[in-house]
Amino acid sequence: MELQQMRYVVAIAETNSFTRAAERCLVAQSALSHQVARLERELGARLFERTSRRVRLTAAGAAFLPEARRCLEAAERAAAEVAAAVGEVRGPLEVGLIPTVAAVDVPRALRDFRRRYPQVRIGLRVGASDDLVEQVKAGEIEVAFLGLPTTARPQGVNVRELGRDRHVAVVAPDHPLAEGTEVSLERLVDEVFVDMPAGTAGRVQSDQAFEAAGLDRDVAFEVSSAEYMARLVGEGLGVALLPAAYVPQLTGVTTLEVTDATGRVEYVVWARTGATPAARAFLDIIDTAGAATD
Template structure:
């Protein structure tokens, strides 16, 4: 069993296509298919069901994939550790961020990192705090930037608090409350809301604040991206609550302070079990 065979299996699983997998791996399709067939003979099981229309993993393939990923990650970490031992940072850095990260200028940080460590392959993913935490635990991400209610802390990972902030009301242009110097949750409770999906960290900080005040509100639109949330507010479809530090990025809407606004804390997380030289170098670049 060879690492290259595992890379081919992973590429096919991710693209659902032998043709696209071969293009990704920079080999001809016949060579990729031959190596996967060799691996299947060695394992005594088919890893993929192939038809003229689709390719999908068999139960054996599903069982093989996690271990193959671990083997490839271990091989990459081994190479990176050797490079670090001779003073060179190589390998991969996978960063996860929430859509409303504000404590760190992510593009600037990644640009600085790439200038210092040009031999590291950098990947960036955007997701919810819960999803990013699980991916850091599993080793799919090296570091993550989260936003959590002030009452919560990251679980199962190492963390560093980056900033504390309060939410502000985000209103459409011309809204009756847009000219107010500040508003309360009780006033906002009469409005229709645009918010993040239920049970996510981005939603819970607002839900907890309204519940603590004994208030009910209607959330008519649930979205996963702050950009779409802002566009819906701009169209007058509802109002929203977003972190104050994030609001300089907004256009076409008005923001108003909230007297009893919920707090949001941004955290940087990583897993000490899977930290690599590339990830450690990135952590060292960030503010303490």
């Protein structure tokens, strides 16, 4: 069994086509088909069902695929570790982040990282904090930036606190509240709210604030993007609570201090099983960036 055969199987499974898989792998289709057939003979089972219309995994193929991916990832990591041992950082780096991360200038950190390690392939995933933690634990991403209530802390991963922040109220410029500079949760509870989807870490932070004050608010719009939340607020569809360090980059809205606001904590997390050379190098960049802004 060879790594190249596994690469072919993964490519076919992802493209549902021997032709497209061969194009992706830069190999003749006949050569790819020959290697897959050879692997199937070695395994004693067919990995794909082939018809004139489609290609799909058999039960044996579905069982083989995740293990093949893990083998390829292990091989790539081994090569990256060897390269790092002789002073070269390369390989993939998957980074996850919440839309409102503010404790670190992630684009600038990526710029500095890319200049120093141009051979690293970087992927970015934007998502909710809880989902990002699970992806780190599953090995799908190496590093993630989170924002959580002060009552929560990431579990099952390595954690470094980056900074603490508080929420502010965001309203349309022509909203009656825009004439002031601060507001209480009790005054805000009568407003219609734009917020993150229920159950997400971003939503929990504001929900807990109102629950602690014994208040029940109306969330009419649930949006997964903080930037789009601000756009809805700017159109007068509601008000929102967003991290104070994040809102300066927004336009078309007015910000007010919340006298009884809750706080949140931003973290960077990575897998407990050990960081890849690229992840370790990126974490060092983050450390340097944090030291420069302290």
